[in-house]
Amino acid sequence: MKKTLILLLLIGLAIPGKLFAQQNRFSGWAALFHTQKFSDKWGMSFDAQFRSANHYDYLQNVLLRPSVNYYFDNNKMAALGYAYISANNHLPTGAKTFRPESRIWQQLIINTKISKAATLQHRLRLEQRFLGNTTNKTDHYFAQRVRYFARAVIPLKKAETFTKGPFVGLQNEVMVNVQNNHKVNNHFFDQNRAYAAVGYRVHKKADVEVGYLNQFVQQTAGSYFNHVLQAAIYTRF
Template sequence: MSTLAATAAPSPRALLRGAAALLVAASMLAAPRAIASDDEQSGWLAWFNNTALTPDFGLISDVQVRSRDEWTGVRNLLVRPGLSWFAAPGHTFSAGYAYIGTYPEGAPTATEHRTWQQYVFSRALSFGSVSQRLRLEQRFIGRNGADDLYSDRLRWFGRAVLPLDGAMPFRHGAFVALQNEVFLNLSARDELNARTLDQNRAYVALGWRLNPTTDVEIGYLNQWTQRRNGDTVNHILQVALYTQLSR
C-alpha cells in the first residue's frame, strides 16, 4: 500500500486508541477455543504494487503464490488488479477484480472470482508510518458439482512500518512491520462456516527498504480460520516485495 504525503502527527490519545484496536484484534488469536483446531505450515510469496499514472489516478495490484500444508505444492494462486483514486493526501479509494485458483492435492481445481472496493487511510508519523484499509468483497465461489456460491465479505486491515534507526522520512534501511486483518462474512454464512467471523491474520516481519519505492520483507503470519466444525491455525512464512512506481 502506498503512503501519500505526510500530515500532522495525531495526538497521543489517538495513537493509543489505534494501538489498542490493533491489539484487541490480534488478541483474538490467543483467545481460548473450545473447539478442536488443526495446525498447518505453509509459505506465501507475494508482490504488492502501486503505480501512479497521474496525480489523481493509479493502478494497484498484488500477485500471491501460496503453498499447501507442509510445503507439498501450490495451494493457491491469487491475482488482484485494480484502479485507484488518490482523493487527498493519505486517502485512497480503489476498486478491482480478483482471481483465486485453489489446487487441492488429489481433488479438482476450484476457482473463485471477486470484485472488491476499498478505502485506505495512511499517515507518516515521527517514528514510522501507519495505514488502515477497509475492503468490501463480492465473492463468486466455484463449487464442484454445484452452482457458484455468492457471498459478501468485509475486511479490516491495520499495518505499521517502524524504521529501526528511527529516521523520518524513511528512505533506506531496516524496518519492522506489524499488521493485523479481520475478515467478516456478511452474507451466505450458513453455506460457509455458519459464523460472522471468518478468519484473522496477524503478522510480524523484518524488512529492508532498498530505496523510497521498493521494500522487501520476510515474516511470520498467523492465519486463524473458523470452520463449521473446528478451526485451522496456519503458521505461514511470508516473503513479500512492495513496489511503488510512477509512469
Template sequence: MMNKRFLPFLLLFALAFSSASAQNNRIHDTNYNGWYMYFGNHKLTDKLGLHTELQVRQYKVITEQQQIMPRFALTYNLSDRAMVAAGYAYVHTYPYGDNPASDDFPEQRIFQQLQLKDQQGIFGLQHRFRLEQRWLKFAGAQDYTYLNRARYQFRVNIPLQGPSIEDREFYLGVYDEVFLNFGPNVTNNIFDQNRAYVALGFRFHKDANLEVGYLHHHVAQRNGIWFEDNHTLQVGLNYNLDFRKKTAE
C-alpha cells in the same frame, strides 16, 4: 488521533475473534505454509493509479500448491492520507491440510476499499477497510455460490535506524486483519479468519521494498467444526512504477 477514532472497530473485531475461539466442539488443523507475493501501486496521473498483485501460496512452505491469486485495481487518491480503490481478483485454491477439499476450485472476486494513513511520532499507521463480493465454485459443485465479506486491517510501520524510514534502511512491519462474512449463504461462521503478521522490511528506495515475515493465519471453515491454525512464511516485494507524463524542463 486516527488510531483513537478507530479504537471501537478494533474492540469490535477483537470481541468477534474471542467469541469465535471460545467454543470447544472444534477440531484444529495446523499447517505450515509459504506465501510469495508481488505488489505494485503505479501512478497513472497525480490522482489515479493502478494496483497490480500476484500471490503464490504454497502448502508445506514450498513443496505443494495451496492457492494462486492475481489481483488488480484502479486507485484514486482523495488526499495525501486517503485512497479509495475498486478491483478484481481471481483465486484458485488447491486441496491441502488434514481436512482438504475433494478437488481444487476457483473464485471470482470484486472488491472496494478505503485506505487511510497517519503518522504518530515514529509510527506510520494504516487502516484498510475492504468489502468483497465473491463467487466460489466449490469442489464438486455445478454452480457458483455468492458470498459477501468485510475486512479490516490495522498496520504499523516502525523505523529501526532513525526517526523515519529512509532509503537503504530496515523497518518493522506489524498488522492484524479480521475477516467477517455477512449477507446470503453464510453457513456456520460469521467470523471467517484472522491474520496476525510481523515482518522485517528493507526499503531500497521510495518505490521498492522487501519484507520477510511470519503470519499466524486462523481460519474458520464453513462447516463450523474445522479451524486452521496456519504458520506462514511471507515474502513480499513491493515495486511501484510512475507512468505519469514527464514535463519537459
C-alpha cells in the same frame, strides 16, 4: 506510537481462548504488491500471491488482484478491483480438486503518521465473492465479506523521513461474512491474520520483507491455525 502497536497486537490476539486448542498447519506464502500512480488523482494496484498447502506439499493457491485507484489526497485512496483465486486441494484418498473464485471488491485506504517516519495504514474492503463449486464447474456460490486491515511500518533508525534502511512491519486483518455465510462456513466470523515481519527499504519506492503470519480460519465444523512463513516485495511508482 506505543498505544497503536499495542492495539495492533491486541487485535491479533482477540480470539476467544477456547479456540486456541485447534489443529495446526504450516505453509509458505510469496507475494508481490505494486502500486502505480498515473496522475495526482488516478492510479492502479496489482498484487500476486502464491501459497503452499500444509507442510509445503504443493502449490495450493494462486491469487491475482488488479484494481483502479482514486486518490482523494496524499493519504486517502479508494479502489475498485477484481481478484481471481485458484484453490487446489489433494484429498486423503489421492483425488485432486480445483475450486476457482472470482471477486469484485471496493476499498478505502487511509494512511496516517504515528511518528516522524513511522506510518500506519487502515484499509476497509468489501468483497463480492463468486465461489466455484467443485462438483459443478458451471455453478458459482455468491457471498459478501468485509475485511479490516491495519499495518504499521516502523523504521529501525531514527530519521525525519524514511527512504532507506531496515524496518519492522506489524499488521492484522480480520474478515467477516456479511451475506450468505451458509455458502462459506455458516459463521459470521471468517478468519484473522496477524503478522510480524522484518524488512529493508531498498529505496523510497521498494521494500522487501520476510515474516511470520498467524492465520486463524473458522470452518463449518471446527477451525485451524495456519503458521505461515511469508516473503514479500512492495513497489511504488
